[in-house]
Each structure stands twice: as C-alpha cells, then as structure tokens.
Amino acid sequence: MKNDTAGPQGSFSARMRLSAAQQADVVPLSDATLDDLAAKIAADAMVIGIGESTRFSRETFGIRDRLFRRLVQGHGFRALAMQDSAGAVAALDRYVQAGEGSAASALDGAWRPWRTAEMAATLEWIRAFNRDHPHDPIRIFGVKPAQAQxxxxxxxxxxxxxxxxxxxxxxxxxxxxxxxxxxxxxxxxxxxxxxxxxxxxxxxxxxxxxxxxxxxxxxxxxxxxxxxxxxxxxxRSVAGRDNYAGDGAAWADAIDDHRRRTGLRVVYWDGIAHTSAAAVTLGLAPERGPQQSVGSLLRDRYGARYVSVAIGFHHGDLGVATVPEPAGDLMDAMLGEAEPSAHWLDLRPAAVRRRWDGPAKARVISGVYTPSRDAAEHLAVACLADAFDVLVHIRQASPVRWLP
Structure with a gap:
C-alpha cells in the first residue's frame, strides 16, 4: 500500500491499495470469531457503542444483533440504549419485561427505522431471555427525553x-x-x-x-x-435544528445517568456518526466542521471503557435506494478489497493502528440518501483509530423488512 503521508500513519484521503500486512489484520466473520470479538470489546468496557453506516441493511443489523446477544449471554451486559424518545422506548421495555402486547405492537410508536421485522425479532429474543432470567433482566431505554406522540x-x-x-x-x-x-x-x-x-x-x-x-x-x-x-x-428535530448531529450531550447524559443509577453495563445502538468516539464532520454539512458525537462525549468520560464498533458495507440494494460501490477515497472501498467478504478488524493493537490509522471518510446512508450525491454521503474523522476501535465490514447488503 502506497503511503504518501508523513510519519507511520496512512491516510484514506487518497486511495491506496490494501497491503499484505493489512490483509493479515483482517479476521473472517463467523460465529466463532464473533465470540472472540465480543470477548475483546467486553473486557473492561462499561459502555459499548455499536453503530451502523445505514439503518436499512438486514445484514448490518444482523451483525449488531448477534454481537449484542453475545455481550448479554457471555459478558453480563444488561442494558440496551437506543436513539429514540424515553416514552417510545418505555413501550419496548414493558414488552421485554412483562410481555405486554407483542413485539410488533410495542414498536408502533417507535422511530421509523426501528419498526422492522429484524428489530421485532430482537425484542422477542430479549423477552425470552428475561423470562429465563427474571432476577437479572435486560432493560431497554431511550436516550432522548420524552417526546410528543x-x-x-x-x-x-x-x-x-x-x-x-x-x-x-x-x-x-x-x-x-x-x-x-x-x-x-x-x-x-x-x-x-x-x-x-x-x-x-x-x-x-x-x-x-x-x-x-x-x-x-x-x-x-x-x-x-x-x-x-x-x-x-x-x-429538536433535524429540520428544526437544521443539524444532523442531534443533541449529543443530552443523549450521552442519558446513557451515563442510566449506567450510574443502575450499575448496568450498557450497549448503545445508533448510527456511526453518533457512536464514533471522536468528533465527526458530515459530508452533507462540511461547513459546520467537526461535531461532537455521543460517543466522543462518552470517550471523554469513560476513556477506554467506552468502546466504539462500526459496522459498514460495500454496496447493495437497500430497498430505499441502490447503493453503488464506494468511491475510492472511502475506507469502505479499502475494506471491500479484503477477503473474505465479511470480516472484522480490531484497530487497538499498536501495530494494527500504525497500519490503518490516519484521516478517513466512511460512508453514511441515511434517510435522505440519494445515489446522485453519493460522494457527499459520508462522515470524516481526523483519526480513524480514535473514532472506531473495531470495524466490521460486509461486501453486499440487502434491505430490512418493514413492519406494516
């Protein structure tokens, strides 16, 4: 891989080829290696942010769900934080605690990206776990304050x-x-x-x-x-605030308050722009410069006890849009060169960090995505390994299944 930046760190600002050493850093994604990954990220963590580059992919959601289940079953995580209002997520928590209604009906008032068959299956799994562990249940809470319904x-x-x-x-x-x-x-x-x-x-x-x-x-x-x-x-909406960043400080406070009040270790589900452990610049609003993310605030508070995992993909039909192969200056393009097509990478070991670190751009597919401006649909970070401790990548994505 050609490195045309000063010092040992690489850069994703100009396209470089995957080196043999970088290929060796990549771990094939399987049930067994997901067990290993869960153990690595859970070791000393109090909060783990698992972010997706899109909310529309069945595969990226599936990886996040499988990793979450391992953190629950093998490592004692008992709280799931979600980007939604406290009131909407309270309905999800009532379902997983008491079986009130069904998973699908509990999602009726949730933010639209959560209203999928995949999310309903997650809730059903949590409900089953809680039935089997009545004295050690999983709790779910929303990071936003109570909102209008x-x-x-x-x-x-x-x-x-x-x-x-x-x-x-x-x-x-x-x-x-x-x-x-x-x-x-x-x-x-x-x-x-x-x-x-x-x-x-x-x-x-x-x-x-x-x-x-x-x-x-x-x-x-x-x-x-x-x-x-x-x-x-x-x-407080994106349109009302004219800002995609959200209210990061309030959301971080909600996660921190819940953890301190309950003593539970927390998994936080959101998009990678929010779970990033470093400030991000959004390609759709570059004039705003770097914005503090929820994850960056949690990293300030927890240090290495906050772990940031980013799940991305190379291309695919997401139902809402067909996403082409990424431009060469995106880290998704470089990860797409690695074999096998589904893999993960722990950036924390010093030698791995030296081979991968540097300024980077990662694709973000939001509800406003359109292929005609694909080049702008990304986030940028000054230092890849500061933003994400672990990268998970799949080659091709397919759409989630929306609930009626």
Missing amino acids: PEDYDAVLDHVRESAPERWAEAASHLEPIRTAHRTDEHVQRARGTHPGRPFIDHARDALALIRSLPGVDRADGVLARMRLIVDFHE
Missing part, C-alpha cells in the same frame, strides 16, 4: 373541537401536516419532495398560540402541556 395531536384537536369548534379547522391546518413527521422525518420529506412546504416548527408555534388563546385551556387536562411537547418535538 400521535395521540397528543388527537388530544389537542379533540379539546379544540369541544371548546372552540369554530377554530377546529384552523388548528387542524397546523397539526395535521406536521404529525406526519412521526412517520417520516421532516428532513426526509424535504429530500423526497413530499414536504408540504411550510416549516413544521412554524405550524407548531402557530398552533401553540392558538391553543393558548382558548378560554379555560389552563384547566383542560394537560392540553397545553401536550401542545408544548409537540412544539418541542419539532424544535
């Missing part, structure tokens, strides 16, 4: 219908368009050309002003509080 819109509109029917149509004109964000995020609607036009946060604020103007609303069974939750939901 579709029933909050219903409650607000019902109140307007009863207290000021002449203003119901006006209230509905604000609330009906924006409630669609609970099924498809507003920024995704914009990317797909289905957005109705006016920013959702403006509709939400106008609806709040309307509700405040109604007589007796302060005595109306939490209607004003529900409306404030709706405004907060849209203010």
Whole structure:
C-alpha cells in the first residue's frame, strides 16, 4: 500500500491499495470469531457503542444483533440504549419485561427505522431471555427525553373541537401536516419532495398560540402541556435544528445517568456518526466542521471503557435506494478489497493502528440518501483509530423488512 503521508500513519484521503500486512489484520466473520470479538470489546468496557453506516441493511443489523446477544449471554451486559424518545422506548421495555402486547405492537410508536421485522425479532429474543432470567433482566431505554406522540395531536384537536369548534379547522391546518413527521422525518420529506412546504416548527408555534388563546385551556387536562411537547418535538428535530448531529450531550447524559443509577453495563445502538468516539464532520454539512458525537462525549468520560464498533458495507440494494460501490477515497472501498467478504478488524493493537490509522471518510446512508450525491454521503474523522476501535465490514447488503 502506497503511503504518501508523513510519519507511520496512512491516510484514506487518497486511495491506496490494501497491503499484505493489512490483509493479515483482517479476521473472517463467523460465529466463532464473533465470540472472540465480543470477548475483546467486553473486557473492561462499561459502555459499548455499536453503530451502523445505514439503518436499512438486514445484514448490518444482523451483525449488531448477534454481537449484542453475545455481550448479554457471555459478558453480563444488561442494558440496551437506543436513539429514540424515553416514552417510545418505555413501550419496548414493558414488552421485554412483562410481555405486554407483542413485539410488533410495542414498536408502533417507535422511530421509523426501528419498526422492522429484524428489530421485532430482537425484542422477542430479549423477552425470552428475561423470562429465563427474571432476577437479572435486560432493560431497554431511550436516550432522548420524552417526546410528543400521535395521540397528543388527537388530544389537542379533540379539546379544540369541544371548546372552540369554530377554530377546529384552523388548528387542524397546523397539526395535521406536521404529525406526519412521526412517520417520516421532516428532513426526509424535504429530500423526497413530499414536504408540504411550510416549516413544521412554524405550524407548531402557530398552533401553540392558538391553543393558548382558548378560554379555560389552563384547566383542560394537560392540553397545553401536550401542545408544548409537540412544539418541542419539532424544535429538536433535524429540520428544526437544521443539524444532523442531534443533541449529543443530552443523549450521552442519558446513557451515563442510566449506567450510574443502575450499575448496568450498557450497549448503545445508533448510527456511526453518533457512536464514533471522536468528533465527526458530515459530508452533507462540511461547513459546520467537526461535531461532537455521543460517543466522543462518552470517550471523554469513560476513556477506554467506552468502546466504539462500526459496522459498514460495500454496496447493495437497500430497498430505499441502490447503493453503488464506494468511491475510492472511502475506507469502505479499502475494506471491500479484503477477503473474505465479511470480516472484522480490531484497530487497538499498536501495530494494527500504525497500519490503518490516519484521516478517513466512511460512508453514511441515511434517510435522505440519494445515489446522485453519493460522494457527499459520508462522515470524516481526523483519526480513524480514535473514532472506531473495531470495524466490521460486509461486501453486499440487502434491505430490512418493514413492519406494516
């Protein structure tokens, strides 16, 4: 592999070929080697972030799920943190603790990327584990604060219908368009050309002003509080914040607080831009520069006891889009040269780090992905081995199976 950067570290900023030494660093992915990987990352870890480069791949989700099960069964991890609101994930936790409803029904209020047959199967496995271990169960929690749910819109509109029917149509004109964000995020609607036009946060604020103007609303069974939750939901969204980074500090606090309160070791599931243990620059917003991730904040707090695992892929049909082979300056292209087609790589040993480290770009396939701007659909990190302790890579991906 040609190295045209100063010092021992390589660089992914210009395409280089996989060397024989780097090929030797790669471990074929199998059930046996996943056992080894789980043991390596669990050794001293208190929190393990397992991130995917896309939420639409059955294979990358499957690897994350298989690794999580090994961390539970063999290494005592008993908490799963997910990027979703505390209220939505509470329904998942009720299912895995008490068997309330079904896995699919528990996911009804979850963020859309979680509403898949693969996630339902994970919940069913956790439920079975908890039945067999009633005194040592797995808990699930959301890293976001409680958010508005579709029933909050219903409650607000019902109140307007009863207290000021002449203003119901006006209230509905604000609330009906924006409630669609609970099924498809507003920024995704914009990317797909289905957005109705006016920013959702403006509709939400106008609806709040309307509700405040109604007589007796302060005595109306939490209607004003529900409306404030709706405004907060849209203010904190990607579109409302005009920022893909999310509220990393609050999410890291939620993980840290849960671990300290319960004493449980935590597995954190999210995208690689959030689980990265170093700041990331998003290709869709390079002007913002490096952004602190949840994982970078956890690395600051936990040091090596926070472990970052990144799962990526080379190409494939994800249902929402067909993703071509990666550009040569992405680390996904270099990992795609390695054999076999599914493998993993521990970057922490000093010799391995020297062979692989340096500035890097990794592909990120989000809900706004389009092949026409594939070159921008990535994250960039200043130092690969600071961002990710372990890389897992597969050659070809296929779509998850969406729940009805």
